[in-house]
Amino acid sequence: MDAQFAPLLLLTSFHLLLRISAHDFLLPGSSLSVEDSSDILHSPNGAFTCGFKNISHNAFVFSIWFTNTAEKTVVWSANQLHPVHSWGSEVLLDMDGRMVVKDYNGQLVWENDVYSSSNAEQAQLLDTGNFIVKGQGDIILWQSFDSPTDTLLPNQNITSAVKLVSANRLLVHGTYSFHFDDEHLLALFQDLKDTSFIYWPIPDKNAWSKKGNSFKATTIGVLDSWGYFLGSDNLHFNATDWGLGVMRRLTLDHDGNLRLYSLSKPNGRWSVTWMAYLQTCFVRGLCGMNGICVYTPGPACACAPGHDIIDQSDRSKGCMPKFNLSCDGKEMEFVKLPSTDFIGYDQSQISLVSFHTCKKICLKDCSCKGFLYRDGSCYPKPFLGGGVSSPQLHGSFYLKLPKTLQVLGSSIPRSQPSGPRYVPNCNVNADSLDKPKSSQSGSPYSYFYGFLSAIFCVEVIFVALGCWFMLRRESRQLTGVWPAEVGYEMITNHFRRYTYKELQRATGKFKDMIGKGASGLVYKGVLKDNRAVAVKRLADINQGEEEFQHELSVIARIYHMNLVRVWGFCSDGPHRILVLEYVENGSLDKNLFSSKGSHMLLQWNERFKIALGVAKGLAYLHHECLEWVIHCDLKPENILLDEKMEPKITDFGLAKLLNRGGSNKSVSRIHGTRGYIAPEWVSSAQITAKVDVYSFGVVLLELLKGARVSDWASDADEEVEMVLRRVIKMLAESLMLEGGEQLWIDGFIDSRLDSQFDNVQARTMIKLAVSCIEEDSRKRPTMENAVQMLLSVDEAVS
Numbered sequence: 001m002d003a004q005f006a007p008l009l010l011l012t013s014f015h016l017l018l019r020i021s022a023h024d025f026l027l028p029g030s031s032l033s034v035e036d037s038s039d040i041l042h043s044p045n046g047a048f049t050c051g052f053k054n055i056s057h058n059a060f061v062f063s064i065w066f067t068n069t070a071e072k073t074v075v076w077s078a079n080q081l082h083p084v085h086s087w088g089s090e091v092l093l094d095m096d097g098r099m100v101v102k103d104y105n106g107q108l109v110w111e112n113d114v115y116s117s118s119n120a121e122q123a124q125l126l127d128t129g130n131f132i133v134k135g136q137g138d139i140i141l142w143q144s145f146d147s148p149t150d151t152l153l154p155n156q157n158i159t160s161a162v163k164l165v166s167a168n169r170l171l172v173h174g175t176y177s178f179h180f181d182d183e184h185l186l187a188l189f190q191d192l193k194d195t196s197f198i199y200w201p202i203p204d205k206n207a208w209s210k211k212g213n214s215f216k217a218t219t220i221g222v223l224d225s226w227g228y229f230l231g232s233d234n235l236h237f238n239a240t241d242w243g244l245g246v247m248r249r250l251t252l253d254h255d256g257n258l259r260l261y262s263l264s265k266p267n268g269r270w271s272v273t274w275m276a277y278l279q280t281c282f283v284r285g286l287c288g289m290n291g292i293c294v295y296t297p298g299p300a301c302a303c304a305p306g307h308d309i310i311d312q313s314d315r316s317k318g319c320m321p322k323f324n325l326s327c328d329g330k331e332m333e334f335v336k337l338p339s340t341d342f343i344g345y346d347q348s349q350i351s352l353v354s355f356h357t358c359k360k361i362c363l364k365d366c367s368c369k370g371f372l373y374r375d376g377s378c379y380p381k382p383f384l385g386g387g388v389s390s391p392q393l394h395g396s397f398y399l400k401l402p403k404t405l406q407v408l409g410s411s412i413p414r415s416q417p418s419g420p421r422y423v424p425n426c427n428v429n430a431d432s433l434d435k436p437k438s439s440q441s442g443s444p445y446s447y448f449y450g451f452l453s454a455i456f457c458v459e460v461i462f463v464a465l466g467c468w469f470m471l472r473r474e475s476r477q478l479t480g481v482w483p484a485e486v487g488y489e490m491i492t493n494h495f496r497r498y499t500y501k502e503l504q505r506a507t508g509k510f511k512d513m514i515g516k517g518a519s520g521l522v523y524k525g526v527l528k529d530n531r532a533v534a535v536k537r538l539a540d541i542n543q544g545e546e547e548f549q550h551e552l553s554v555i556a557r558i559y560h561m562n563l564v565r566v567w568g569f570c571s572d573g574p575h576r577i578l579v580l581e582y583v584e585n586g587s588l589d590k591n592l593f594s595s596k597g598s599h600m601l602l603q604w605n606e607r608f609k610i611a612l613g614v615a616k617g618l619a620y621l622h623h624e625c626l627e628w629v630i631h632c633d634l635k636p637e638n639i640l641l642d643e644k645m646e647p648k649i650t651d652f653g654l655a656k657l658l659n660r661g662g663s664n665k666s667v668s669r670i671h672g673t674r675g676y677i678a679p680e681w682v683s684s685a686q687i688t689a690k691v692d693v694y695s696f697g698v699v700l701l702e703l704l705k706g707a708r709v710s711d712w713a714s715d716a717d718e719e720v721e722m723v724l725r726r727v728i729k730m731l732a733e734s735l736m737l738e739g740g741e742q743l744w745i746d747g748f749i750d751s752r753l754d755s756q757f758d759n760v761q762a763r764t765m766i767k768l769a770v771s772c773i774e775e776d777s778r779k780r781p782t783m784e785n786a787v788q789m790l791l792s793v794d795e796a797v798s
């Protein structure tokens with residue numbers, strides 16, 4: 001019996017083997033066809049897939065993509081400039097290792113240029129996402145890693161022969177690229193017709209380092225499995241979620257920004273964990289000539305007053321003037337564009353001249369299109385490229401226009417956090433650009449809800465490239481300006497609107513209250529996808545509305561490991577609710593001050609880690625984010641601890657988009673917590689990011705001492721501000737005692753720690769706290785300084 005069946009069994013298993021292997025590798029002489037959607041290859045671990053991918057109904061590109069993402073994310077493609085037809089097209093592997101993509105009519109659209117003298121063994125997709133053609137003896141005849149498109153994967157080398165090129169929306173080559181320059185330095189380039197310009201790292205800032213590097217001949221850069229990129233020119237950066245086991249990609253997006261993305265496994269979505277430009281508006285040439293990039297609050301392109309958009313489908317083509325510049329100065333006048341500059345297009349810098357002289361210089365010069373006047377210096381510009389409007393830009397730009405051209409204030413592009421609501425209408429004819437929008441002075445929230453709706457469009461319609469046009473039509477109706485970058489959408493992609501019912505269900509009718517914030521009550525909940533969330537109901541509706549607006553517009557674009565994520569919100573009838581990341585271990589005050597045995601005592605290294613994390617989170621808000629965010633209510637209640645005791649700052653209820661250069665009277669002074677608020681908060685002096693530095697100093701002292709400042713009073717009458725001043729004075733004096741007796745430190749630190757602490761770190765923290773609590777806000781360090789100081793004594797680093 002057995003003998004009879006054995007050959008049959010062998011035959012079937014052989015067949016089985018063939019069938020399985022057909023999906024693991026491609027043998028010489030075989031092909032993958034476009035019609036059969038199962039004609040794809042998987043990497044052994046299943047993370048990557050390669051095959052034909054449709055970019056429209058009947059156009060296909062041979063590509064490699066991530067298998068488990070919500071939307072197909074292509075990491076490499078062969079023929080993106082020449083898509084093939086939906087039938088009859090194929091990719092073929094020849095005996096000699098040559099691989100080709102053929103269109104339905106046999107036309108060759110791509111080949112790998114391999115002609116090996118020996119036979120090829122197979123083509124296969126590796127676990128790294130590298131597609132290789134293997135020859136005899138395991139030699140690699142060709143690999144996709146050597147010819148990336150717009151994405152670099154971990155462990156994929158970027159060498160002098162390799163170039164990332166941004167993809168444009170219509171899948172033609174973009175104008176941005178990332179590669180080594182002729183001095184062996186990695187840089188981002190904008191490639192125009194016959195020239196290319198380096199726009200990152202900012203060229204003049206690097207002039208000195210260039211010299212030192214030019215003799216170095218090795219040119220290689222690689223993103224390691226931990227999320228750290230290092231180039232031979234010492235260009236380096238680190239993912240915010242640094243660590244193993246995360247799927248990442250480094251992509252040069254079509255907006256010219258280089259971004260590092262991490263995949264969130266549960267929902268298959270990407271989040272940005274590093275980007276070259278924190279402010280995409282500063283990417284060279286984003287809005288083209290005569291265009292101005294504004295934040296609405298997402299980056300968007302607008303035209304300079306008196307100019308019309310050239311190509312609605314491609315904002316980088318810029319705008320053209322609807323007038324002829326006259327050489328006769330008498331016919332021209334200047335229109336002021338506050339906090340605006342055309343970066344990189346200075347003709348000259350004329351120092352120490354009056355505004356009047358500057359104006360005259362520009363009027364006399366036919367080629368002068370306008371000038372920037374800042375701090376007594378005059379910068380005439382012959383071209384209006386690189387236009388940006390941002391509150392952090394000092395000085396104003398004066399645009400030269402014919403007197404006959406009427407320009408109304410509403411047509412002056414401005415970023416949202418300052419000035420009037422700017423609602424330009426680029427899609428209709430020239431005149432309406434200059435007409436005030438009827439809703440202009442109406443609802444102060446109009447731009448805001450426009451922005452939210454735009455996010456919904458992203459959520460709902462942004463499924464594939466084809467839908468991009470719909471998205472644009474939508475947002476045009478809403479605000480008249482179009483999103484200019486893609487990462488912004490990516491970041492806000494997590495952001496979702498929830499119905500009140502959904503949240504009722506998630507929280508079991510708001511049963512489990514876990515906190516009481518300044519602006520409302522917080523409940524624990526579990527979403528349908530089993531994600532634990534904190535659901536924050538904003539209490540007072542009138543006030544809540546305003547706070548709601550702040551929290552959303554600020555938070556939706558912030559991503560940092562030391563800041564609490566916002567997953568979404570609900571605005572249903574009278575309800576205003578935020579859906580926040582649930583942070584395991586509750587707030588710092590409960591962990592630090594609790595005398596009950598239920599909480600573990602925070603150990604020294606945890607306290608140090610908390611100090612460093614909070615500093616990093618604040619530094620991100622102040623310096624890296626969009627530079628407009630101050631927290632204004634930092635205290636232990638607003639510092640949450642995750643399962644690894646890593647701190648996450650929450651409650652941006654008071655944070656206000658801050659006009660950096662100018663006045664900021666609009667910062668609300670209602671809240672703030674006694675003991676943590678800086679003196680200038682109470683007086684009417686200017687509020688700057690330094691108020692957070694002050695609060696941080698107080699939190700540092702509390703971390704050291706393990707008790708609330710308000711409990712330090714020696715007698716009941718002593719005000720908390722007095723206590724602080726007394727303690728700071730004492731500490732400052734003790735710090736002056738060089739070397740020798742350090743017993744005072746031991747005396748100051750939480751006695752529950754039993755002297756188990758690092759003396760150097762403790763001393764540094766005290767020193768930092770003392771400088772943070774300076775009365776004079778100008779003498780306080782920045783949060784960046786604070787991070788540096790703490791890092792210098794971080795054992796994990798040294």
Ligand SMILES: *[C@@H]1O[C@H](CO)[C@@H](O)[C@H](O)[C@H]1NC(C)=O
Nearest residue numbers: 054055056057058464465466
């Ligand atoms: C690709 O094909 C699928 C299935 O036929 C279709 O649903 C999808 O819209 C196509 N994608 C594009 C970008 O047209």
Ligand SMILES: *[C@@H]1O[C@H](CO)[C@@H](O)[C@H](O)[C@H]1NC(C)=O
Nearest residue numbers: 130143145155156157220222
């Ligand atoms: C990347 O470069 C390193 C060092 O030159 C080399 O060992 C490695 O094989 C390269 N990786 C790939 C995928 O080519």
Ligand SMILES: *[C@@H]1O[C@H](CO)[C@@H](O)[C@H](O)[C@H]1NC(C)=O
Nearest residue numbers: 228238239240242243796797
């Ligand atoms: C990257 O960041 C992590 C966490 O901040 C840090 O531990 C690690 O040392 C950094 N890597 C490098 C190479 O700087």
Ligand SMILES: *[C@@H]1O[C@H](CO)[C@@H](O)[C@H](O)[C@H]1NC(C)=O
Nearest residue numbers: 321322323324325326402405
């Ligand atoms: C500008 O000049 C050109 C040619 O000299 C003319 O055709 C055009 O109509 C002028 N445009 C305006 C707005 O005057």
